[in-house]
Amino acid sequence: MAAHFGRRLRKGAATTAVAAAAVAALAASQAPGVTTEDQGRQPTGAQAAPDGIDGGSADDSATGNGGYYTDLPPLNSPTTSPSPSAGTITGITGDSEAGIPATVLDAYKKAAAELRQSKPGCNLPWQLLAAIGKVESGQARGGRVDAEGTTYSKILGPVLDGNGFAHIKDTDNGAYDGDGAYDRAVGPMQFIPSTWAWAGRDGNGDGVEDPNNVYDAALAAGHYLCRADRDLSVKSDRNAAILGYNNSQDYLNTVLSWYEYYLKHTHSIPDGTGKLPTHRSGEKPGTRPKPRTSAPATPKPGKGGSAGPSPSLPGTPKPPTTSPTPTPTDTVDHLANGGTGTLSAMAGDTFGQRIVVKALTKTGKAVAKVRVRFTISGDTDATFTGGESVATVVTDSAGNATAPALLAGEKTGDFQVRALVVGRTVTGIAFPATVAERQADTLVRTSDTALTCTPGGEFTDQVEVKATYKGAVADGVAATATLVKSADDPTENDKGPYFKDADGKTVRTLTGLKTDADGLLKLPKLYADDTTGPFLLRITAAGGATVTVELNVAAAMPPAEPSA
Structure with missing residues (x-):
């Protein structure tokens, strides 16, 4: 469907009839796989995830599969940015819809930049965060946030009591959503409390993970989308990430429509001046009050004493007349x-x-x-x-x-x-x-060349050993090298061959050594004092593996006398 919209955007064919047909087609699409287990998911288009990891169930998705805005982008492509003096709604649909409140836009871009550093393989575009933010909260209700990015009032989804939406009992004692009986999605990216408890992030560096802050919420959403080693430049991974956020085919189509729209062009507008969407999933035609165009009044306390949704959002669903069917989780x-x-x-x-x-x-x-x-x-x-x-x-x-x-x-x-x-x-x-710690059960020298030196000289060859564990290369294994007194006395020798430290001083024990990626360890050069004789170098690796190397210091042989 997103590709279909893209073709129309490129062609520029935008008639009222075509637009109405497109909206109807999205609203009517019904994906397979819905079972009684899916009660409380999207009333239309809900798609059951396959068994396995991160499938996006109602009680484990980011949003709890709650309601979302179904408004689609205009059919005409967004045009160039309006002048700085232009108002919020300029009369040019493309410009109005393409504008994203400045603080909200900054939060999306900063979150994507952080993910490029921490998870470069994810390839998260900020436009995908913007598309989800549009569908979830209308860009934080048109950018009604303070200078730090925190919403002026809580943005709460419907009560997830099984009446038309998911059945999720309270998991946070009302700490985030103010409801001690059931959970509700919270904030500009609509996280349910049980998901925020482990997915929350501090995006603005204030030391608090707040779902009502657009910087925190955008960064959390980015990490949530990038789970399971996904590459969002791959269509299948991108679709799986979006469905994991809210498990509905209609939701996927709507997000992808906005994603494609924002990829073409967008621009910054003043906070608080964004255009609010007007339609939400699960609503019957004619049941929604007209959208407000003025700033919302201070919200009255909702259920559990918290601030409820603004009048421009759907009201709390009526209490269920019958108890919801117990799910396997309930048992x-x-x-x-x-x-x-x-x-x-x-x-x-x-x-x-x-x-x-x-x-x-x-x-x-x-x-x-x-x-x-x-x-x-x-x-x-x-x-x-x-x-x-x-x-x-x-x-x-x-x-x-x-x-x-x-x-x-x-x-x-x-x-x-x-x-x-x-x-x-x-x-x-x-x-x-x-x-x-990494260990080795075997150490062997990589060469059998005899190690000899004259008094006061230096050994030509450096000692190199290879470490293995159960026959496999043992990389990163800690080791020590000591010039010992004898095979039976492992204490450090006070004479004979030695290493040099950075200052050129004599050292006969080396610590902090580690094998490389191939399990190899090459020691620094060895030098000899004036003492002659055989000496021993013992190398010990973590795990107990050892190897003892013999060193010989002998005076140079006098040149042979010429024969008569």
Whole structure:
């Protein structure tokens, strides 16, 4: 659909009839795969994600699959920027829609710039953030933010109580959304509290992760889209990222339409002067109040004492007349260990086994199609495959959820991986894990050339050894080299061959050595004092591997006398 719109934009054919047909086509599209598990997702166009990682369920998507603006970009291409004196709504549709409030636009660009540094392989364009921001909140309600990027009042989605939207019970005690019974999406990028708890970022450097701040929200959205090692320059990855944000085919089509529109042109407009969208998903024709054109009044406290949506947003849905059908998640009583044993690995290696948990009812029955979130915590740089510290997995038909492969970082020590059920408060499981330093079980010299030197001279050849562990190259392994007194006395010798430090002083023990990527370690040059005789150099690697090299210092042989 986005490509179809692109062709019309390029051709410039923009009739009222064509526009109406396009909107109708988007609204009517219905993707396959909707089941009773999807209750509370988009009323039309909801598309069930496949079992697996980061599929975008209602209670694990960024937004909870709540409502969104369905307005489409104009059919005429955006034109050049209006003059600085131009008002918000200039009378030229292309200019009006292409304008993005200055602070909001700055937040998108800064978030994309940060992702270019931290995740260059993601290739996140700021225009994609702008498209999602347009569809989620109308660019923070037309840029109604203060100088730091915080919205003047909270932007709240509908109550996710199962009445027309997802059924997500409160996960934050109302801290973000002011609702102690059910969750609501919060802020300009519409994060639900349970997702913000692990996806939130500090985008403006004030030390706070605030979903109501457009810099924080935009950076969090960028990292959320870039999960699972995605490359957003690839169409399939980009589509998967958008569907993970809100699992609806209609939502995908709408976001892509704005994305293509913003790629053609956009410009900055003053904060607070942006044009608000007027249509939201799930609304019946004629039920929405006319949009306000003036600045909104101070909102009255909503449910739970928080500020509710502005009058220009849809009201809170009516309470359900019947209780929602229990989902598999509602039946989970606890998580059990699915057979995970001791978790340990050397720095830089993949852990030998993956974490498995089982979702069970109170009677011990396995529960399928339940999302389990695995979170790495502690002072560690260990990650899951793809470089993330959080991964969400769907339980299979046996109730098992298997976490992605766990990769050890360079930090050694203990940490934990915690497993929790998404969307339900039940006791989780913590799995202890340990990262040990890199080790070698074998050290061998790479040459068999004899190492000899005359008193007061220097050895021609440098000592080089290769480290392996279980037959594989052992890179990055710490080692020490000491000139010892004898094979039975490992203390440092006080005479014979020596190394030199940076100041040229005599050194007979070297520490802080490490093997290179090929497992090789080449020592500095060796020198000899005036003492002659055989000497020993012992190299020891982490893990206990050692090799002892013999050195000989002998006076030069006198030249042979000529024969008579």
